[in-house]
Amino acid sequence: AQSVTQLGSHVSVSEGALVLLRCNYSSSVPPYLFWYVQYPNQGLQLLLKYTSAATLVKGINGFEAEFKKSETSFHLTKPSAHMSDAAEYFCAVSGEGNDMRFGAGTRLTVKP
Amino acid sequence: GAVVSQHPSWVICKSGTSVKIECRSLDFQATTMFWYRQFPKQSLMLMATSNEGSKATYEQGVEKDKFLINHASLTLSTLTVTSAHPEDSSFYICSASEGLSTEAFFGQGTRLTVV
Numbered sequence: 001a002q003s004v005t006q007l008g009s010h011v012s013v014s015e016g017a018l019v020l021l022r023c024n025y026s027s028s029v030p031p032y033l034f035w036y037v038q039y040p041n042q043g044l045q046l047l048l049k050y051t052s053a054a055t056l057v058k059g060i061n062g063f064e065a066e067f068k069k070s071e072t073s074f075h076l077t078k079p080s081a082h083m084s085d086a087a088e089y090f091c092a093v094s095g096e097g098n099d100m101r102f103g104a105g106t107r108l109t110v111k112p
Numbered sequence: 113g114a115v116v117s118q119h120p121s122w123v124i125c126k127s128g129t130s131v132k133i134e135c136r137s138l139d140f141q142a143t144t145m146f147w148y149r150q151f152p153k154q155s156l157m158l159m160a161t162s163n164e165g166s167k168a169t170y171e172q173g174v175e176k177d178k179f180l181i182n183h184a185s186l187t188l189s190t191l192t193v194t195s196a197h198p199e200d201s202s203f204y205i206c207s208a209s210e211g212l213s214t215e216a217f218f219g220q221g222t223r224l225t226v227v
Binding site: 032034036041042043044046049051090094098099100101102103104105 | 118144146148154155156157158161203205207209215216218219220221223
């Protein structure tokens with residue numbers, strides 16, 4: 001069985017500051033890991049995914065995440081926050097069946 | 113990228129009635145489709161997984177007689193909420209994947225309000 005834990009339900013940063021959203025996973029098989037962003041009343045937009053290739057994954061909108069097996073982590077980062085980054089972010093894990101299990105979500109607030 | 117279309121995007125229905133939500137893959141064959149529900153300010157919870165032509169597999173605690181899932185073709189799955197009650201009000205999201213693909217693509221979601 002797979003699961004993810006997102007540390008921090010709410011993260012607040014200033015515009016231009018580093019964004020760090022934390023995600024730890026648990027999986028009995030090599031995991032596929034994902035980060036999604038969700039704006040109010042909308043579906044999910046894929047930011048990036050890890051599928052056992054490079055451990056440092058670059059995504060859209062300047063986001064990237066690093067898969068660290070030793071720490072069972074897949075934290076999401078962005079060097080400089082933009083106001084438009086304010087949204088809900090979900091980490092997800094899937095095994096071979098593509099049935100994703102989502103973390104509780106982290107709401108990112110960006111202050112001007 | 114692959115596109116999944118969900119319809120309607122929002123629906124209001126009376127308590128006791130049934131409502132159907134459609135999920136379509138527009139440019140690929142969705143061999144597997146997933147249905148999730150999301151309560152306000154909460155995460156997505158997997159309700160069921162359906163493979164084309166087979167009965168859906170429901171997650172523990174999800175009533176299969178209340179949430180009817182049909183996946184009769186490679187491009188369409190439907191979720192019917194039967195005898196809806198206000199506590200069924202939620203955001204329902206589908207996703208679809210093709211074959212051995214490592215990624216599932218999400219629809220834009222349906223907000224169901226039962227009054």
